[in-house]
Amino acid sequence: MAVYTLVDDEELIAFLATYDLGPLLSCKGIAEGVENSNYYLHTGAGSFILTLYEKRVAEADLPFFLNLMEHLAARGVTCPLPVKNCAGLALGRLAGRPAVIVTFLDGYSIHHPEIAHCAALGANLAQLHLAGADFAQRRRNALSVEGWRPLFSTCASRAEEVATGLRALVDAELDHLERNWPRDLPSGVIHADLFPDNVFFLGERISGLIDFYFACTDAYAYDLAICLNAWCFDAEHRYQPDKGAALLDAYRRIRPLSSAEIEAFPTLARGAALRFLLTRYVDWLNVPPGALVRPKDPREYLAKLRFHQSAADARVYGVGA
Numbered sequence: 001m002a003v004y005t006l007v008d009d010e011e012l013i014a015f016l017a018t019y020d021l022g023p024l025l026s027c028k029g030i031a032e033g034v035e036n037s038n039y040y041l042h043t044g045a046g047s048f049i050l051t052l053y054e055k056r057v058a059e060a061d062l063p064f065f066l067n068l069m070e071h072l073a074a075r076g077v078t079c080p081l082p083v084k085n086c087a088g089l090a091l092g093r094l095a096g097r098p099a100v101i102v103t104f105l106d107g108y109s110i111h112h113p114e115i116a117h118c119a120a121l122g123a124n125l126a127q128l129h130l131a132g133a134d135f136a137q138r139r140r141n142a143l144s145v146e147g148w149r150p151l152f153s154t155c156a157s158r159a160e161e162v163a164t165g166l167r168a169l170v171d172a173e174l175d176h177l178e179r180n181w182p183r184d185l186p187s188g189v190i191h192a193d194l195f196p197d198n199v200f201f202l203g204e205r206i207s208g209l210i211d212f213y214f215a216c217t218d219a220y221a222y223d224l225a226i227c228l229n230a231w232c233f234d235a236e237h238r239y240q241p242d243k244g245a246a247l248l249d250a251y252r253r254i255r256p257l258s259s260a261e262i263e264a265f266p267t268l269a270r271g272a273a274l275r276f277l278l279t280r281y282v283d284w285l286n287v288p289p290g291a292l293v294r295p296k297d298p299r300e301y302l303a304k305l306r307f308h309q310s311a312a313d314a315r316v317y318g319v320g321a
């Protein structure tokens with residue numbers, strides 16, 4: 001469960017009084033998520049999500065995320081909308097943290113995506129990229145290649161506690177990716193964390209996308225590589241070529257990939273695997289005392305990284321000549 005910050009009833013009632021949402025009916029901590037504290041909020045006006053932003057979300061970035069959700073929603077992407085308080089502000093403060101109320105989306109996340117889910121995701125990801133293309137704000141991806149070595153160095157000495165040989169493997173991978181990371185690929189707003197738990201379905205149709213708090217300006221194909229890692233492996237972390245092909249084909253039907261994007265894809269897939277290996281590794285070793293959270297296993301992404309390291313070229317993923 002991800003609740004790092006507990007909210008006192010009186011404080012919550014006072015916070016809610018600054019909105020036109022009627023009285024508080026209930027507020028419950030949410031059992032999913034790892035980054036922020038989230039609560040289901042029921043008020044006289046209906047169902048909402050209350051989010052208190054934690055360590056990885058810089059307060060200065062919140063206007064980017066909130067404006068982005070409004071921008072995408074206005075272009076047909078179903079995503080949460082920030083609710084404004086009586087002063088017209090979406091961003092408030094609660095329990096000492098920046099806090100926002102967003103609209104509640106119907107749907108459920110799929111724990112074991114099938115081919116049809118991967119295809120639906122590919123199409124939605126391409127639509128998201130197109131819908132964000134005219135978003136005027138920019139946000140550097142702090143968790144791209146320049147950020148990985150400093151992140152690892154915060155606890156590199158403990159790598160052997162997680163997996164034998166991990167330190168040497170990550171050091172070598174960082175060397176490789178820093179030398180080979182593609183720089184001039186088509187870029188724009190990417191979600192950067194579109195894992196199955198952040199995509200809601202009703203049947204095989206996507207009903208909404210959530211959790212835009214890693215969104216940033218980066219290569220579109222990198223977002224696709226993140227999705228490939230998160231959606232196209234089985235429970236034993238073996239790559240599923242049919243799911244990968246469904247994801248990539250559906251994406252390319254809406255936003256074709258350039259030859260540079262295809263050529264870079266294996267490197268992007270390696271980088272995406274390393275990025276989630278590293279954040280999971282750091283979180284695994286640093287669970288805050290008293291936090292209600294189940295950290296995610298970094299070794300899942302070690303296995304995925306090893307798979308990508310063995311990929312000779314993009315044909316492994318069903319693209320390229």
Ligand SMILES: Nc1ncnc2c1ncn2[C@@H]1O[C@H](COP(=O)(O)OP(=O)(O)O)[C@@H](O)[C@H]1O
Binds near residue numbers: 030
């Ligand atoms: N707008 C929303 N509508 C419905 N449920 C939501 C919404 N936002 C978040 N949730 C629920 O809260 C959980 C955690 O949200 P998420 O944004 O993934 O947290 P975190 O910021 O910690 O990653 C989600 O898995 C989902 O169950």
Ligand SMILES: N[C@@H](CCOP(=O)(O)O)C(=O)O
Binds near residue numbers: 032034193211276279
């Ligand atoms: N998707 C990341 C962790 C962040 O997940 P969130 O959806 O809870 O923000 C991972 O799986 O490592």
